Amino acid sequence: MLKTPERVPFRLTRDIIDGMGITGVEGVFRRCCEETLSVMRTNKEALLTIVEVFIHDPLYKWALSPLKALQRQKETEDYDGVNLEGLQEEFEGNKDAARALMRVKQKLDGYEGVR
Template identity: 40%
Template sequence: FLIDTSSGHIIGIDFGSAFNAATIHLPVPELIPIRLTRQLTQLMSPIGTAGLFRATMIHTMNALRENSNLLLSTMDVFIKEPLMEWMEHALKTSKQVAQNGISDLKLNSFLRSSNLKEARRQMEKVVGGDQIDSKRAQILLKYNSNRYHKLTVDEQIDCIIDQATDVDILGRSWADLETFM
């Protein structure tokens, strides 16, 4: 997070674990959807997450759902052109070609396209309020397994906040949790 010391505004930044990388590359997969530790919820006192924070998340999720194609197009650029890792990737690729030939380049191309498909699938689940992956939502909403139910924006935000503040999930993640990021 970045904190503007003149206004107190908080900006969440986690580019190192963007696009589901935190669930794939870390030794213990990231289980927390957003950083919402006690330190942050205490800043929201006395209303907590139920006030302006929740309303802002609902407004943002509505905007994401309405403009999901724009967001997916933007993600496509980041996945196809990962500027932060370009130099590292170029160095690794040149070493692979020197050692193993061109077949590894085809594998890298396949992996990059599969990353794009996975990111698109994950984004569509988030934007669509997909409930199938959320066991907590199934329990809280008494999910009927005979019928597919998409979460409303309010329900989805409540599940995200609940999961982000769940002490059991925070406890399981503690080994690799870096809440200061």
């Protein structure tokens, strides 16, 4: 709901790295990440089946429409001079869901492609 939304889901800051001890990210943290990814890749089909359910769920919203996002921003900030009616457009959440599922498949397959 921020004016400029946060795009980074997780920040590995120096404070977090310092808390990992002398090995930092090259010790237990790295091994845990590698093992987690290995387990996810081994069970890729089950994981994708679970995520795929959300594509067909009419009650789940993958993203906010531009109108809803601005309305929520307006609730938290004072937004002067913004025309909300101009942003009323058809919004399809299933396209966002399909894009998210494709990105998950790419990550599980090991592709580092550009979004």
